[in-house]
Amino acid sequence: MSTTVAGLVFAGxxxxxxxxxxxxxxDYMYRALTSARHFAxxxxxxxxxxxxxAKEQTWGAYARSVLAFSAVSLxxxxxxxxxxxxxxxxxxxxxxxxxxxxxxxVSFMSNTNWQSYSGESTMGHLVQMAGLAVQxxxxxxxxxxxxxxxxRGFARSRTEYLGNFWIDLTRVCLRVLLPVAVIGAIIFxxxxxxxxxxxxxxxxxxxxxxxxxxxxxxxxxxxIKELGTNGGGFYNVNSAHPFENPASxxxxxxxxxxxxxxxxxxxxxxxMVGDRRQGLAIAAVMAIIALASTAGVxxxxxxxxxxxxxxxxxxxxxxxxRLGVANSATFAAAxxxxxxxxxxxxxxxxxxxxxxxxxLNMQLGExxxxxxxxxxxxxxxxxxxxxxxxxxxxxxxxxxxxxxxxAREIKFxxxxxxxxxxxxxxxxxxxxxxATERASMLNTGPHGYSEVLYAFSSAANNNGSAFAGxxxxxxxxxxALGLAMLLGRLxxxxxxxxxxxxxxxxxxxxxxxxxxxxHRPLFAGMVAGVTVVLVALTFLPALALGPIAEGLL
Amino acid sequence: MRLPGWISQHLAAARALLxxxxxxxxxxxxxxxxxxxxxxxxxxxxxxIERDGQKVGSxxxxxxxxxxxxxxxxxxxxxxxxxxPTSTSASNLGPESVVDTLGDxxxxxxxxxxxxxxxxxxxxxxxxxxxxxxxxxxxxxxxFCTPGGVGAVLGLFREGGLTGRITKVVSLNxxxxxxxxxxxxxxKNDSAFVASYEGVPVELAVFGEDxxxxxxxxxxxxxxxxxxxxxDAVTSSGSGLDPHISPAYAQLQLARVARARGVExxxxxxxxxEHTTGRALGFMGEPxxxxxxxxxxxxxxxxxxx
Numbered sequence: 001m002s003t004t005v006a007g008l009v010f011a012g013x014x015x016x017x018x019x020x021x022x023x024x025x026x027d028y029m030y031r032a033l034t035s036a037r038h039f040a041x042x043x044x045x046x047x048x049x050x051x052x053x054a055k056e057q058t059w060g061a062y063a064r065s066v067l068a069f070s071a072v073s074l075x076x077x078x079x080x081x082x083x084x085x086x087x088x089x090x091x092x093x094x095x096x097x098x099x100x101x102x103x104x105x106v107s108f109m110s111n112t113n114w115q116s117y118s119g120e121s122t123m124g125h126l127v128q129m130a131g132l133a134v135q136x137x138x139x140x141x142x143x144x145x146x147x148x149x150x151x152r153g154f155a156r157s158r159t160e161y162l163g164n165f166w167i168d169l170t171r172v173c174l175r176v177l178l179p180v181a182v183i184g185a186i187i188f189x190x191x192x193x194x195x196x197x198x199x200x201x202x203x204x205x206x207x208x209x210x211x212x213x214x215x216x217x218x219x220x221x222x223x224i225k226e227l228g229t230n231g232g233g234f235y236n237v238n239s240a241h242p243f244e245n246p247a248s249x250x251x252x253x254x255x256x257x258x259x260x261x262x263x264x265x266x267x268x269x270x271x272m273v274g275d276r277r278q279g280l281a282i283a284a285v286m287a288i289i290a291l292a293s294t295a296g297v298x299x300x301x302x303x304x305x306x307x308x309x310x311x312x313x314x315x316x317x318x319x320x321x322r323l324g325v326a327n328s329a330t331f332a333a334a335x336x337x338x339x340x341x342x343x344x345x346x347x348x349x350x351x352x353x354x355x356x357x358x359x360l361n362m363q364l365g366e367x368x369x370x371x372x373x374x375x376x377x378x379x380x381x382x383x384x385x386x387x388x389x390x391x392x393x394x395x396x397x398x399x400x401x402x403x404x405x406x407a408r409e410i411k412f413x414x415x416x417x418x419x420x421x422x423x424x425x426x427x428x429x430x431x432x433x434x435a436t437e438r439a440s441m442l443n444t445g446p447h448g449y450s451e452v453l454y455a456f457s458s459a460a461n462n463n464g465s466a467f468a469g470x471x472x473x474x475x476x477x478x479x480a481l482g483l484a485m486l487l488g489r490l491x492x493x494x495x496x497x498x499x500x501x502x503x504x505x506x507x508x509x510x511x512x513x514x515x516x517x518x519h520r521p522l523f524a525g526m527v528a529g530v531t532v533v534l535v536a537l538t539f540l541p542a543l544a545l546g547p548i549a550e551g552l553l
Numbered sequence: 554m555r556l557p558g559w560i561s562q563h564l565a566a567a568r569a570l571l572x573x574x575x576x577x578x579x580x581x582x583x584x585x586x587x588x589x590x591x592x593x594x595x596x597x598x599x600x601x602i603e604r605d606g607q608k609v610g611s612x613x614x615x616x617x618x619x620x621x622x623x624x625x626x627x628x629x630x631x632x633x634x635x636x637x638p639t640s641t642s643a644s645n646l647g648p649e650s651v652v653d654t655l656g657d658x659x660x661x662x663x664x665x666x667x668x669x670x671x672x673x674x675x676x677x678x679x680x681x682x683x684x685x686x687x688x689x690x691x692x693x694x695x696x697f698c699t700p701g702g703v704g705a706v707l708g709l710f711r712e713g714g715l716t717g718r719i720t721k722v723v724s725l726n727x728x729x730x731x732x733x734x735x736x737x738x739x740x741k742n743d744s745a746f747v748a749s750y751e752g753v754p755v756e757l758a759v760f761g762e763d764x765x766x767x768x769x770x771x772x773x774x775x776x777x778x779x780x781x782x783x784x785d786a787v788t789s790s791g792s793g794l795d796p797h798i799s800p801a802y803a804q805l806q807l808a809r810v811a812r813a814r815g816v817e818x819x820x821x822x823x824x825x826x827e828h829t830t831g832r833a834l835g836f837m838g839e840p841x842x843x844x845x846x847x848x849x850x851x852x853x854x855x856x857x858x859x
Binding site: 001006009010013045050051068069072076118134137170173178185186189192193194196201202203204205206213214220236248251252305306309310314315317318320322323324327343348349350351444450468550553 | 559561562563564565566567568569570572573574577578579581582584585586588589590592593596597598599600601607608609610611613614616617618619621624628632636637638639640641642643644645646647648649650651652674675678679695696697698704771773778779780783784785787788789790791792793794795796797798799832833834835836837838839841845848849852
């Protein structure tokens with residue numbers, strides 16, 4: 001089989017697996033997350049937490065719970081890193097510096113998992129498993145919980161209530177994430193990912209040198225890193241590390257886990273609003289954008305663009321032999337189209353336009369299919385904007401799923417959309433206007449600027465991958481990127497819940513002959529178009545200075 | 554006692570986090586470790602290989618075999634000094650990293666502080682290709698590389714900045730003088746890889762000169778598009794720990810390893826073929842040769858004489 005054919009079969013088999021899981025895993029999640037019954041163990045947890053499972057929350061109360069949980073997570077994770085030297089399994093590492101601890105705490109709380117640290121030389125095993133990996137679960141849980149509350153805004157009417165955050169969070173963690181994680185982790189150990197608490201084993205190599213074989217609870221963290229679209233690697237080089245990604249088939253499985261929940265959630269949405277076709281339409285929009293982007297990255301990376309790839313004869317810089325260029329490109333597209341940010345190859349060494357496409361994936365707001373939960377609510381906000389645009393064209397009050405999209409709704413949707421572009425562009429502009437911050441660039445010229453633009457795109461969109469050449473472990477970058485991650489996560493959550501509250505209060509509008517059907521290809525095409533146009537208008541000037549300039553020069 | 558709402562909210566959050574930490578941060582990894590240690594002891598502990606009771610490495614992590622002609626060589630590595638699992642890294646250099654930062658020719662590049670030079674990715678690729686070519690006795694030339702093994706890149710100065718007549722051409726990666734270890738002083742270098750460009754003579758690059766206004770122009774040259782030295786041999790991997798090389802790179806090294814061990818090439822060829830793994834299920838990943846495993850078998854079957 002030729003390399004090209006194998007690469008296409010690789011991508012095709014992923015698509016096939018995702019189509020099947022959309023149906024079955026989507027239905028499983030729907031039942032698990034909307035059932036009226038509580039398991040005994042869950043009742044016990046609710047008692048421990050002090051939450052009343054019979055009580056629902058208004059959008060304000062729901063948002064306050066999200067904020068409280070995020071604040072507590074942030075403080076706990078910060079403190080945990082600051083005292084790691086006094087705890088078990090610290091491997092002798094010093095406390096993490098304050099600015100880096102802040103950056104990392106925000107990063108994992110916000111489901112970004114940007115890493116300004118290098119895992120194997122900074123974090124002890126206990127911080128990794130009981131601090132960082134816990135956030136891998138619960139930050140994913142928060143994202144899905146908010147998505148559920150938002151969908152209830154469409155599904156319900158004449159109510160103030162959007163569900164109970166503590167129940168949603170617990171169910172996502174226990175019923176969805178944990179079972180898959182346990183099975184996945186055991187498969188991963190079998191494949192060669194380490195799962196121990198060793199501080200490293202010294203070996204004498206064949207040439208007589210000493211090599212330290214690192215240890216750690218890697219497999220258990222690896223599976224939730226992908227499943228929860230987190231992306232924070234146990235080691236510095238993330239999924240390129242043979243202990244985090246030992247074989248080409250674990251690479252396939254990781255991409256599948258990254259895409260599993262984001263692509264299955266539209267099914268949950270469709271069933272919750274009582275019309276599966278609505279879910280299919282949203283999934284179709286995600287799929288159109290994802291396919292186009294993945295095909296683009298694969299073509300650009302296998303095509304040897306740029307001086308060095310031509311000199312080498314293949315784009316092998318920053319790639320592993322066992323994974324190859326085409327499969328690495330598929331991984332790179334998946335990780336940036338979702339909010340994952342794990343990498344199995346190094347994006348800084350991608351071709352100018354290939355790397356630019358990865359940046360664009362994040363700048364789309366990560367909606368195709370996006371992070372767990374955040375992808376669905378992001379895409380639904382874009383659908384709201386689309387019906388508004390369509391309504392303007394024909395001069396009718398726009399409506400979506402029986403809800404009127406009035407001034408209040410469109411304000412929240414617009415605010416939601418504006419948050420990340422503001423953070424990305426202002427952050428990049430500030431960094432580029434200071435000589436000290438420019439000095440953090442590894443590469444020079446447009447590529448160096450791309451490193452900074454990528455960093456802020458990644459942080460504000462809660463992705464976490466990097467053009468890793470940029471030295472981001474400085475007080476300025478740690479603080480600024482931390483702020484971008486924090487605001488890029490929580491402001492959209494507040495706006496989306498406020499929008500949900502205002503939708504849930506409405507009484508449904510019966511569909512009429514003038515209603516725009518939102519399950520047809522026409523609408524799906526329009527949403528995809530609106531997404532691309534909005535993002536292109538926002539980011540093209542910024543991209544023109546970086547990847548586009550580099551690619552065309 | 555009834556607490557104000559905002560306090561009870563945060564108390565609930567703290568209790569929830571505590572519960573999840575115990576369940577997902579302690580119990581879950583312990584269970585996975587328990588099952589892993591019981592069912593997959595070797596894998597869970599790093600796939601460590603022993604020889605004569607000695608731990609010699611992990612079958613998943615590459616090692617450096619530099620300067621040992623009797624071994625198959627691994628790929629270049631950016632992890633620490635090379636293949637260091639405690640400081641994994643990629644080079645992170647971009648596709649247009651083509652201009653070197655020249656070092657001070659009066660200072661020994663090997664000295665403690667170094668001479669301030671920084672190689673571009675292109676020059677690294679060219680230098681490795683030349684070295685591998687010489688080691689294996691094949692043509693190490695590549696597109697965009699000079700015969701001397703640096704990036705073939707000209708800086709063009711034009712009358713109007715970006716347009717107009719060319720007034721000056723500099724070969725940006727070829728220094729006019731460099732440190733000579735014999736005399737411990739700067740030594741003048743020979744001419745550039747091309748004598749002239751569009752009729753203008755090509756100068757060598759002078760340390761300390763500002764060439765930032767020059768138009769950077771890589772020169773393709775006439776090296777074959779598919780060079781004799783494979784791509785994985787001249788690039789560093791993502792992890793810096795890549796345990797594999799491509800079958801092409803293994804084949805290239807056959808003759809040299811056979812000579813160093815005094816065995817027939819054909820026998821080694823069979824061994825390399827046995828250690829070549831294809832794509833998983835026929836379509837995942839790329840064919841690869843595990844270097845450490847191959848070298849271990851070599852030591853066992855064809856020990857180096859003397």
